[in-house]
Amino acid sequence: MKAITFIIALFSVHAALGQKLPASSFAELEKRQDSLRAMSYEIINGKTQDVRSTRNDAFIPALVKALKTPYSFYFPFDSLTTMAKVYPADSSFRIFTWPLEYDNSTFRHFGVIQMNTKDGALKLFPLFDNSDYTANPDTITNHHGWYGCLYYGIIQRRYFNAEYYTLFGWDANNLRSQKKIAEVLTFKEGEPVFGGPFFSFVEDTVKKPTRNRFILEYKRDAAAGLNFNPEANMIIYDHLISETGEEAKKHTLVSDMDYEGFKWQAGKWVHVEKIFHDALEKGKVPVGVPLDKSRSNLREPKTYDEIEAEEAAKQAEKDAKKKKKKQ
Template structure:
């Protein structure tokens, strides 16, 4: 029986048990508290002034903690709080709350918390303190020096009896640019650790140093993808170029219809410089306009190495 199947069976069994952990009285209390939290969360996002938004956020935090102190609150989804992201890993050992506060100058400050899924239902919570506006972004840090963002996905990987949680984050950043990022969450002695030497560029044409965190910054009006494709078993994201030929200014970066990616290998995300390769027929010249993305085989991308191996195989076959 595969590890994936065992994990799935375990999750199903766990869900059946957890469904019975919250009694009716606790459920009623949490539903009432959720109504108050929903109102405050809406104002965090939609308040007319920074002061109004900040006051709502300041009131939201203690009310959320109060709700989470209810025994087995982990089983309550808080799914009516639409403006706060709540993300779970595959093994459901924790969940992360995250949200952003827009300031009047167009910058964002983020808030968050990790709630652990405890067996006895007691609250174990790690508040997250946004440190992203200070110092080096390529850090390894605990919850008190968190690189703040809004999480939209958690991808779990297992390697050498350890769990690795890849966090996909979004940061509206400022008036000129937006950021998306990949961060790694691990636990050491029960404490959360963000970042680490898990993003490798050793296989690039020109190898670059390993990164503790991967961040892409791009023009505010642009739209880019940074996501996991299960058919490829790969993280894929847009390759970016400066629209004004100013590579030193990330706020000018836009997608160019090419893609890069990361492949999980031996406990690291290894960078793939070019996910898709469009081979030209002999005697034909490259087109002078963007390639039709619909003609790419999105389900079977090839790395440069795989293309060379396939080419060599055809040569041997034709001898």
């Protein structure tokens, strides 16, 4: 089996929902979840591309059938640990996403948006990954032209009586690079719209065009963050530099431990060039730390931040033991 070097940040946010799942529906979904779990395991762990693709082809209609169960929105599908789930603060919908790995170590993503309906009936938007077929990723698309990824986070903002949902996604991409993605999801006449002119660089020293989607592509075995920081009330991400001085080659980019970000301002995410002041000295490039595959556990997935926190705790414990010995 090919080792999969990605980490899925799973969200099982269960906000207080007005309608409870009927016992009959819960029992039905419990049964269907068992079958879905077996198929989803093979989508990730199948030994060949043919096996993984076949299981995925069976999984999609089985998932849709399960979601047709009345009030299925309130069933968490917690045991489907290979499928990422995000809910906005208002619980008006949820998004499921999952990957399919090809034998050349590239990925295609699949997903659905399930709306929270008052009568418990299914309203679903299937997501069709078009990222491999578009030369320009800075587009505004519907669910048929989705820029496929695994969503690991979502935040909601309101502006002039409209709701804006900022999604954070991850794409393992290929053997050389990976991507973090931020995009705004809106609904127009009840239909999902991905992207829009929301990422502004108007306050930068050197002005750049507004982007419909913000993509951070970097070296495959490096670590870089892109997420909303509630304490700073901003999106914060790693500033990247090239190990080889070739900025155009995304697979050479790594973090220099400096940070940039976006602040929500008048219905847009406005770029902030520098947030903290702890960058490396000019010309010094950090060595990317390869992801330890032994820690990539799809049953208990962890984010890079969580892994780094664990490492820091282990180091602190070692330092404490050394200090105790000296005493």
